[in-house]
Amino acid sequence: MSRYEIAFSGQVLPGAELALVQANLAKLFQADAQRIALLFSGRRIVIKSNLDAAGAEKYRATLERAGARIEVVALDAEELIEEIELAPPPASPAAPAPAVVASAMQPSSAARLKVAPRDEYMAAFVEVDAPDFGIAPVGVDLQDARPAAQPPAVDFSQFSLAPVGSDMGEIKAKPAGPPPDTSHLKLQ
Structure with a gap:
């Protein structure tokens, strides 16, 4: 079964307006202006790959109706399979x-x-020397052993304890003043 890819190079069909084609593709792909500008940059961009003949024809008809000139390329079977x-x-x-x-x-x-x-x-990657790592048996610990943590050496000789109840230099709050006299107030 043949497979196809759909590619676009930023070209429009003869008689089609560039702004209208851009608007149509923006609506079709639901893309913002930045993505549409990328589509019309002139570079060949593969829109969809690995399609069957019916899917490729459907994409071709839809994109040509929008005014874009696309190319449908048949993929070789050898390109799809990596040995x-x-x-x-x-x-x-x-x-x-x-x-x-x-x-x-x-x-x-x-x-x-x-x-x-x-x-x-x-x-370009043929000469890369990549090891074929094996799989360890279930339950084997693969993490390196950690060295025991050494407690930090802290010198507490400069500190002392104050006797219970002593003032540690805190600022004492002023005593609250007398409550206000409300004897002259009445509820009616």
């Missing part, structure tokens, strides 16, 4: 759990992933 080849497992017999954890923590030169590039961009 990964794993190195063969080591020929040694199964080791006990601590040895498995140690080997999982330290990358070995025999267990390396070999990735075939899917395009020019990924071809």
Whole structure:
């Protein structure tokens, strides 16, 4: 089954007004002016990828009705699938759990992933040396042991305790004055 992608390069159909096409696409994509300006920057932008033929035709018809010139590109099956080849497992017999954890923590030169590039961009990463990390058994503690925390050395010799009830330099509140005389007031 063929797969397609829809790409837009900022071009409008002959006879279409640029401002009207921009307004139509803003309404269609529910995008703000900044995103619409990015669409019309002249760069080729893939709007939707990995579509079947019916979906690609639906996108093409909708975008051309809005006034945009788009291109529908068939994707090769090889572009969609990234091949990964794993190195063969080591020929040694199964080791006990601590040895498995140690080997999982330290990358070995025999267990390396070999990735075939899917395009020019990924071809730049062919020579990257990436270890194939293993998985530790269930229940194994992978965190390094923490050293015991040392209490801080604090010198309290300069401090002393005052006797109970002594004045510690607090400012004492003034005693409240006498309550006001309300004997002359009456309720009616």
